[in-house]
Amino acid sequence: MTHFPPSLQDQVGTGTTNGRVLLIENSRFYAGMLASELRERLGVDVVVVASLTAARQALETHAATPFFLALTGLVLPDAGGDQITGLLIAHRVPTVVVTGVYDETARQRLAEQPIIDYVLKDAPGNIDYLVWLVRRIERNRSITALVVDDLAETRAQVADLLDLYGFRVRCAADAAAGLAALSEDASIRLIVVEHDLPGTDGIEFIRRARQAHARDMLSIVGTSAGGGPSLVARFLKQGANDFVRKPFSREEFFCRISQNVDNLELIGTLQDLATRDYLTGLPNRRHFFDQGTRALARTDAPMTVAMLDLDRFKQINDHYGHDAGDAALRAVAAAVAQHARAGDLVARFGGEEFCMLAAEQSSEAASASLEALRDAIAKLRIMYKQHTIRVTVSIGVCHRQDTDLHGMLTDADRLLYLAKARGRNRVVCESWLPA
Template sequence: MTLLEPIVPATILPQRVLLLENSRAYVRAVAQAIEHKLELPVATASSLAEARALLDRHDDWFLALTGLVLADGHRDDVVNCLLGRGLSTVVVTGVYDEGLRQRLLRRRVIDFVLKDNPGSLDYIVWLVKRLDRNRRISALVVDDSASARAHTASLLQTYGYRVVQAGDGAAALRVIERDSTIRLAMVDDAMPGMHGVELTRRLRALRPRDRVAVIGVSGRDDSDLVARFLKSGANDFLRKPYSREEFFCRVSQNVDQLELIGSLQDLATRDFLTGLPNRRHFLEQAERMVPRMREAGRPLAAAILDVDHFKRINDGWGHEAGDHALRAVAAELSTHARPGDLVARFGGEEFCLLVPDLADGPLLDYFEALRRRIEDLDVPSPNGFLRMTASIGVRTAGANDDLHRLLADADRRLYLAKAGGRNRVVAAG
């Protein structure tokens, strides 16, 4: 059964980082790096008294980075103050003490970082970034042992993940099917009914490697088990018992890899300037959508939208203003589009749409409303507010139309809209 539902994230997550350290030079370097690279607000304190005052003044704390040498507080007082307020805490110190490190990690301090190590500043920035992003990710823990499941879930929650638990493979598959926010699955092997390897294989049929990272887990000393997990679709494997730090590094490495793949996919499928899907991605999706809609007998329309006199905008207002104008049009298209619509920037000042399940009057109303949204835009620029209009050509799919014919006819009607005076929709010959 599912034991925990994913926590619904707040609309605005706490952002403020507390940096508690008596070295002004180090505070300045860390604060500047976090604010510049991550755009998170940093509040600094050089004493425990200052830190308490800051904590009392604000309630939107996300994380604390703290040293252990302060004039007005023993290191245990510092840690007790931060953990006692439920604040996620990373210790940053210049002295390595293995006993102290182990004791603090047992107290759910997130990490113990030596600040004098080469690369420690880069590591701290990465760590803060990782912990910030974790709050938007759900992780699934699958294990028939309640104690093992709770331990893994607790570790993931310490690092900020929203956690869902399942006690067997069948429950895990149900959770995966209904929760699209899950990006990580920790799968134990030895479970009744469906072993972890089989669950991994079935999970892969629901979510590919670029959507969910699967980490197999087992306490068995079986040299073949790792290979079976990996060949069934797992991204990685952890053998019990594992240390907290190994757990965090493995999990973070796999989630980082997912995000890297997502970034590369965005580069391949999204227009850099506007953030809309690009021409290539649109055509790939549309090639599948057009025959599917035709076979189902559902109405489908293609449209090409062109910003009127765009060359005049670039020549008269400058190319930066032209970029602002294109981004503004793209934002209106994204806002206006319904969930099932396909929208893309085709190139230059031209955009393309595929709109299903609208015909005749409602279809014309849809595009007239879009035209008016663009006409009503006031785009700020250094020289004042820029106004613009757009022309739209629309073609409704017939029984034998393919994508090429749809787009070609929409383009001809765009030409008619331009020839007819611009700032208009032409949806018929």
């Protein structure tokens, strides 16, 4: 049952997660190894117990902040498999069985219970898979899944599975209700839609959904009990990411759903790498030009473009080293991001330069706001090893109605160097200059 998503090696060992996992395992060595990996690579709180009695106590102790997942063996000193899984199911804890022995009878019996997965300890990459699995279940808790199916029984079955996998779940009995839910809930990232819907079928539902939601932002999985191979092709051509034929096994459904959500996250990561500065976490120059050009085209109101440059940055690198310079850049980036209002566009432009695009401000208000930002940066105390580093910035401000972002940046850059020439650590706005 162990199944690796395509990008597993890229995903394990990166990022952190939050929450608490219950690990029920009678092998002290294996429990210690797995718990250590989960804590170090995901940042989860792992509670390790070696008996049913201890598991029951842990569930009671943490009832106020329950476990989002349990990993359990099937053999304990005081209990067998059915008792263990029965306890976890009674406490509504999503469960993954981790066992050293493959038992087809036990596996079939567990398949009839609300168990997420059945994992063999000696399978290649077992620890990596479990790390991925824990991360996947935890991340699902921030994702809403929508089930669109006119049959109440099937709708409930799919919803229960998605709930078991940690998703927040919404349901709709027809295409119209599904599209309405999608338009009002931005957290929906996954849809499971049946083909045979009353009125508007699943394929038409997908076509309409795709008008506003691209494949890289919303994963849609089609389902049907009939229709033949051509139906699968029609679903995919209209924008479905995947198709699962009914009746499906729980194992297949979990693997398909997990792969599709993994792919969304992988695409998001690649897009983030293309548009975000690695060092500071701010958007990069490319993103600034793309979004800024669109923003200028949408309005005929004056906009503010500001260029910021760290003063005497080379001296920081020369005196303290490039790691200290990186720390200074991160601190300034954080100050710029914190100062920005909702709707403002900020970016690291390159080197020690940052830029900002802001709307709905007068020239005076924009200058006052940037003066406050300059002052906040001047008050920073950046700790690096045993040193306290202080930085200042010079800022050039262009404020006018224009559709030429490049031209506004050029003028802001010219004003920036005028601020440098006037002594640094100051703001120069074009409205202050003589005509």
